[in-house]
Amino acid sequence: MNLKYQDWILSPEMLQSHPAAQDHMTPIHELLARIRWDPEFGAGQFVIGYFDRVIRAEVTVPLEQIRFEPGEGFAFEATAEDGSTHTVPYHRVRDVWRNGELIWHRDAPPA
Secondary structure (H helix, E strand, O other): OOOOHHHHOOOHHHHHHOHHHOOOOOOHHHHHHHHHHOOOHHHOOEEEEEEEOOOOEEEEEEHHHEEOOOOOOOEEEEEOOOOOEEEEEHHHEEEEEEOOEEEEEOOOOOO
């Protein structure tokens, strides 16, 4: 099997065939990079769910409403429905959906 790095980021086959990788979770910055730079994978409709610490709830934003600042490796800018912009650190991302299917999830930290 000749896999390139991007082939195994979300590959269930890789997780099933390599027991050591079963506890592996793709870091959110790697998944977002793949969505942005892999034309085939990034062709879907993506929604990002993140924890908003002001309203203390998860907020979902279509990828089209997210902006990545060049050189910024720890956060992105999300535009809310009211037009306001929020800086969202990567560690607050909880879910990523592709074409309506949950493809990435991080549990909330303990209360």
